[in-house]
Amino acid sequence: MTQTKAVAPTAPASAPGFAIYVHWPFCLSKCPYCDFNSHVRDRVEQDRWRAALLTELDHYAAQTPGRTVTSIFFGGGTPSLMEPATVGAVIDRIGQRWSLDPAIEISLEANPTSVEAHKFQGFRGAGVNRVSLGIQALDDAALKFLGRQHSAGEALGAIELAARHFDRYSFDLIYARPGQTLKSWQAELDQALGLAADHLSVYQLTIEQGTQFATLHARGDFILPDDELAGELYELTQAHLSAAGMPSYEISNHARPGQASRHNLTYWRYGDYVGVGPGAHGRLTQDGRKWATRQAKAPETWLARVEADGHGTQETERVDPAARAEEMVMMGLRLAEGIPRRRFRDELGLEPEDLIDPVALGHLTEGGFVTLDADRLAATDAGRQRLNAVLAALLK
Amino acid sequence: MTDLSHIRNFSIVAHIDHGKSTLADRLIQHCGGLEAREMREQVLDSMDIERERGITIKAQTVRLTYKANDGQTYTLNLMDTPGHVDFAYEVSRSLAACEGSLLVVDASQGVEAQTLANVYQAMDAGHEIVPVLNKIDLPAAEPERIKRQIEDVIGLDASDAVEISAKTGLNIDKVLEALVARLPAPKGDAEAPLKALLVDSWYDAYLGVMILVRVRDGVLKSGMKIRMMNSNAMHTVERVGFFTPKAVLTGVLSPGEIGFITAGIKAVADTNVGDTITEERRPAAEPLPGFKPSVPVVFCGLFPVDANDYEHLRDSIAKLRLNDASFAAEAETSAALGFGFRVGCLGLLHLEIIQERLEREFNLDLITTAPSVVYHVYLNNGEMMQLHNPVDMPDPVKVERIEEPWIKATILVPDEYLGTILALCTERRGIQVDLTYAGNRAMLVYKLPLNEVVFDFYDRLKSVSRGYASFDYQIDHYEEGDLVVMNILVNHEPVDALGTIVHRSQADYRGRALVARLKDLIPPQLFQIAIQAALGGRVIARETVRAMRKDVLAKCYGGDISRKRKLLDKQKEGKKRMRQFGKVEIPQSAFLAALKMHDD
Ligand SMILES: Nc1nc2c(ncn2[C@@H]2O[C@H](COP(=O)(O)OP(=O)(O)OP(=O)(O)O)[C@@H](O)[C@H]2O)c(=O)[nH]1
Ligand SMILES: C[S@@+](CC[C@H](N)C(=O)[O-])C[C@H]1O[C@@H](n2cnc3c(N)ncnc32)[C@H](O)[C@@H]1O
Ligand code: SF4
Ligand SMILES: [Mg+2]
Numbered sequence: 001m002t003q004t005k006a007v008a009p010t011a012p013a014s015a016p017g018f019a020i021y022v023h024w025p026f027c028l029s030k031c032p033y034c035d036f037n038s039h040v041r042d043r044v045e046q047d048r049w050r051a052a053l054l055t056e057l058d059h060y061a062a063q064t065p066g067r068t069v070t071s072i073f074f075g076g077g078t079p080s081l082m083e084p085a086t087v088g089a090v091i092d093r094i095g096q097r098w099s100l101d102p103a104i105e106i107s108l109e110a111n112p113t114s115v116e117a118h119k120f121q122g123f124r125g126a127g128v129n130r131v132s133l134g135i136q137a138l139d140d141a142a143l144k145f146l147g148r149q150h151s152a153g154e155a156l157g158a159i160e161l162a163a164r165h166f167d168r169y170s171f172d173l174i175y176a177r178p179g180q181t182l183k184s185w186q187a188e189l190d191q192a193l194g195l196a197a198d199h200l201s202v203y204q205l206t207i208e209q210g211t212q213f214a215t216l217h218a219r220g221d222f223i224l225p226d227d228e229l230a231g232e233l234y235e236l237t238q239a240h241l242s243a244a245g246m247p248s249y250e251i252s253n254h255a256r257p258g259q260a261s262r263h264n265l266t267y268w269r270y271g272d273y274v275g276v277g278p279g280a281h282g283r284l285t286q287d288g289r290k291w292a293t294r295q296a297k298a299p300e301t302w303l304a305r306v307e308a309d310g311h312g313t314q315e316t317e318r319v320d321p322a323a324r325a326e327e328m329v330m331m332g333l334r335l336a337e338g339i340p341r342r343r344f345r346d347e348l349g350l351e352p353e354d355l356i357d358p359v360a361l362g363h364l365t366e367g368g369f370v371t372l373d374a375d376r377l378a379a380t381d382a383g384r385q386r387l388n389a390v391l392a393a394l395l396k
Numbered sequence: 397m398t399d400l401s402h403i404r405n406f407s408i409v410a411h412i413d414h415g416k417s418t419l420a421d422r423l424i425q426h427c428g429g430l431e432a433r434e435m436r437e438q439v440l441d442s443m444d445i446e447r448e449r450g451i452t453i454k455a456q457t458v459r460l461t462y463k464a465n466d467g468q469t470y471t472l473n474l475m476d477t478p479g480h481v482d483f484a485y486e487v488s489r490s491l492a493a494c495e496g497s498l499l500v501v502d503a504s505q506g507v508e509a510q511t512l513a514n515v516y517q518a519m520d521a522g523h524e525i526v527p528v529l530n531k532i533d534l535p536a537a538e539p540e541r542i543k544r545q546i547e548d549v550i551g552l553d554a555s556d557a558v559e560i561s562a563k564t565g566l567n568i569d570k571v572l573e574a575l576v577a578r579l580p581a582p583k584g585d586a587e588a589p590l591k592a593l594l595v596d597s598w599y600d601a602y603l604g605v606m607i608l609v610r611v612r613d614g615v616l617k618s619g620m621k622i623r624m625m626n627s628n629a630m631h632t633v634e635r636v637g638f639f640t641p642k643a644v645l646t647g648v649l650s651p652g653e654i655g656f657i658t659a660g661i662k663a664v665a666d667t668n669v670g671d672t673i674t675e676e677r678r679p680a681a682e683p684l685p686g687f688k689p690s691v692p693v694v695f696c697g698l699f700p701v702d703a704n705d706y707e708h709l710r711d712s713i714a715k716l717r718l719n720d721a722s723f724a725a726e727a728e729t730s731a732a733l734g735f736g737f738r739v740g741c742l743g744l745l746h747l748e749i750i751q752e753r754l755e756r757e758f759n760l761d762l763i764t765t766a767p768s769v770v771y772h773v774y775l776n777n778g779e780m781m782q783l784h785n786p787v788d789m790p791d792p793v794k795v796e797r798i799e800e801p802w803i804k805a806t807i808l809v810p811d812e813y814l815g816t817i818l819a820l821c822t823e824r825r826g827i828q829v830d831l832t833y834a835g836n837r838a839m840l841v842y843k844l845p846l847n848e849v850v851f852d853f854y855d856r857l858k859s860v861s862r863g864y865a866s867f868d869y870q871i872d873h874y875e876e877g878d879l880v881v882m883n884i885l886v887n888h889e890p891v892d893a894l895g896t897i898v899h900r901s902q903a904d905y906r907g908r909a910l911v912a913r914l915k916d917l918i919p920p921q922l923f924q925i926a927i928q929a930a931l932g933g934r935v936i937a938r939e940t941v942r943a944m945r946k947d948v949l950a951k952c953y954g955g956d957i958s959r960k961r962k963l964l965d966k967q968k969e970g971k972k973r974m975r976q977f978g979k980v981e982i983p984q985s986a987f988l989a990a991l992k993m994h995d996d
Contacts, residue, residue: 204950227944227945363922388947389944393922
């Protein structure tokens with residue numbers, strides 16, 4: 001980071017913040033479960049891509065004057081394939097176009113192959129202050145099943161390097177894999193706790209349409225834990241990590257108190273965020289209206305558009321008040337903290353009671369799935385575990 | 397105007413699938429009614445639903461011109477009729493418009509239950525009958541044996557039955573010659589006051605309400621002022637013509653002829669089938685005998701999935717009634733399902749067709765409740781009420797007795813299945829009336845409660861006989877029964893739309909079956925769900941749907957909230973097909989389960 005503008009006062013800890021997401025759409029290979037906007041290319045012209053990302057940042061900066069950036073997130077794809085200089089240029093440009101919160105969080109998703117791990121120092125120098133590692137599993141057989149490029153040994157090495165260079169790091173695990181038992185998963189969680197700093201993301205394996213796993217699974221090549229076991233694995237995860245001092249602050253995210261990812265909190269608290277890069281999404285409030293932005297998805301299309309038009313925005317869509325309420329509740333109830341009444345007033349000019357069917361709310365509170373008090377609306381542990389059904393009942 | 401002696405009017409009657417519509421195809425083709433490129437299989441089955449199911453639902457009339465071997469040209473009016481028992485009313489009306497019938501019998505299957513039912517109807521209508529053995533091309537065809545069977549079972553001389561293949565067209569010319577030679581010409585007086593039978597009516601998107609008529613006496617012309625002798629409605633005739641099967645306008649229909657008219661008719665009430673059409677200026681003295689009204693025997697509720705569709709459903713039912721006079725409908729309200737209609741039909745297939753036509757032709761989404769028969773409930777105060785709907789059952793202390801309808805069923809079945817069929821009939825409270833043999837086929841006559849037939853008898857019959865048993869029935873009489881209302885409770889609240897009336901002896905079996913079926917159909921929800929079947933306050937069967945353990949999107953989608961919202965919207969869309977009962981939602985398929993217990 002070379003220069004930053006004068007800083008605004010730090011927002012209260014519970015404010016949604018204003019975030020910038022930067023998408024890097026390239027990977028060394030495509031993982032069989034993955035439906036993210038990630039592509040394998042022999043060669044990526046880093047200079048062109050860097051220039052295009054900077055151009056698009058300029059475009060959005062012009063639309064969001066006077067905002068103070070509370071977090072930046074490099075996601076993918078595999079942003080650890082970016083050159084540190086590219087990462088640095090992006091961070092610098094953000095500092096030039098917006099003011100930065102002094103406590104700004106700058107995260108980068110990194111894959112744990114040794115090549116990428118050796119760039120950590122460079123990322124640190126470019127201004128990144130937090131990494132999120134795609135560890136996924138801690139044994140070689142599982143990593144092979146998941147089609148990952150790294151071994152369990154490389155994973156451990158990457159975590160060690162991350163710990164050396166960054167005060168804050170996190171890693172991702174995927175569970176409810178074929179053959180996983182409560183016992184084996186508990187052992188894996190114990191091992192993960194020994195390696196973790198203050199944050200862990202633990203995702204249940206999801207079979208996404210159009211992925212290689214979708215085909216293999218449909219063909220019966222592997223069998224996933226049934227709903228009952230998946231439920232038990234989830235409950236085990238919650239209980240075990242809680243007991244270790246890392247309760248879930250969001251359905252799949254665990255942190256020690258105060259160590260939640262600020263960037264992701266912005267999404268869940270339904271704050272504004274700019275999304276740049278192919279397929280990136282954004283939410284921006286202007287004159288009291290909420291807009292959803294989406295960038296062109298295919299990398300080459302996006303690049304060409306930015307070079308031609310100064311931005312690759314595919315769609316800017318008004319989020320109408322009903323959808324806005326739905327989005328805020330849908331995201332907010334994923335958080336243990338729930339949604340403060342103040343947010344309903346600020347965002348929608350309403351009280352939660354104005355949105356929610358009282359009969360359904362009655363059933364859900366009696367059933368112990370939801371609480372609504374003078375302060376906030378929240379889903380209980382049991383409610384978050386069944387959030388789809390809770391939302392469907394609540395938001396009829 | 398054709399000379400009466402050169403007209404032949406006939407219906408084609410048979411058991412289901414014995415080849416009536418295919419024979420009609422060949423007759424049309426032979427007489428040049430359609431060109432080759434206009435031809436398709438069972439061309440008269442014009443409704444989508446008929447083509448998909450491969451069955452005829454509505455009778456169709458076609459006029460053919462045939463040059464016979466005697467050198468004369470004849471006008472033939474052919475009426476293709478449905479075979480399934482639920483559409484017997486179509487058959488009876490067609491018979492009333494003709495002097496003769498072609499009785500089609502599949503030469504490999506032989507005489508089946510609806511062969512008997514339909515041929516007896518034709519005999520009652522005073523028809524001359526020409527037996528035709530179809531599907532002679534099949535290796536399994538046994539014309540000699542089937543001829544004997546026709547003689548033994550029906551008592552009809554089959555020595556000069558025509559052996560044909562409607563599929564290949566073999567001997568179609570012989571059928572035509574037999575029609576001309578053996579069927580009587582119609583009678584009628586062109587000079588007498590107009591007397592025409594209203595045989596059928598339907599709604600045509602281009603021409604409006606169309607009426608099919610058979611002229612007895614007088615001449616029906618466009619521009620004529622007519623009166624319906626029973627409903628007293630008056631109209632001016634617009635178009636007059638016949639079908640080849642394409643509509644051809646002639647402006648006039650003479651005695652002995654069958655054809656259609658339009659007369660700017662809007663109301664269903666003005667087109668009662670069986671009515672007599674006469675000329676306003678010079679009316680006939682007496683109407684024709686008309687038809688026995690069709691009496692709906694099976695009732696069920698039809699409710700729109702989307703409550704806003706109620707008005708649309710009402711209008712659609714009115715339109716469909718123009719096409720099918722044999723079903724009845726009255727408004728109904730259900731605590732569970734909201735506003736809808738109680739619809740009365742001639743059988744389960746009829747019910748299914750009505751529902752499907754409403755859904756397809758009028759773009760509706762409907763929920764059907766369990767079908768019920770009509771009970772006669774005698775109250776202590778001497779009154780009798782006709783109960784169409786279990787929810788209307790009066791307080792049991794006010795009820796003196798309940799009578800239920802019984803049917804007389806004829807079942808034809810190969811020997812080897814006789815034992816299981818007898819067991820099935822006994823299980824379903826049947827009483828044997830007769831058992832005779834024709835070759836290796838048994839003909840069983842049973843009295844059975846209609847209630848049991850509506851429940852699952854027909855499906856069971858088909859499955860235990862591997863499809864070889866055929867079945868026909870008529871309503872017979874009413875008889876007292878030990879009948880009780882069986883309620884289905886979801887989390888201890890009765891769901892009115894799932895309530896049924898059952899015989900006490902069958903309650904356990906039905907209660908258990910229904911509750912088990914519902915358990916499989918109600919998806920796990922936030923709350924555990926108790927499903928119970930109860931007679932009064934006594935629970936006779938119970939199942940539990942366990943609460944869901946987990947239901948949440950685990951994966952991170954970054955800032956792609958839109959995608960999450962779409963998933964939620966999709967889920968909400970799916971809930972439209974569910975009905976809320978307290979804390980629980982019941983999918984529409986659960987209501988269907990109450991209907992179909994054995995479709996697996
Ligand atoms: N092999 C053979 N098959 C035939 C013949 N006639 C009809 N079929 C077949 O039998 C089936 C039933 O024929 P349809 O003409 O629809 O019978 P239907 O009597 O009109 O049936 P419903 O109207 O439903 O009572 C069809 O699959 C025909 O192709 C025939 O002469 N030979
Ligand atoms: C944006 S993704 C990929 C980040 C990075 N490229 C990597 O693979 O490590 C973030 C995380 O989502 C999780 N994830 C991706 N696809 C998943 C799936 N189908 N089921 C469960 N978790 C998934 C993985 O844990 C992954 O690390
Ligand atoms: S590395 Fe990450 S983004 Fe790339 S394909 Fe694998 S899971 Fe998807
Ligand atoms: Mg037919």
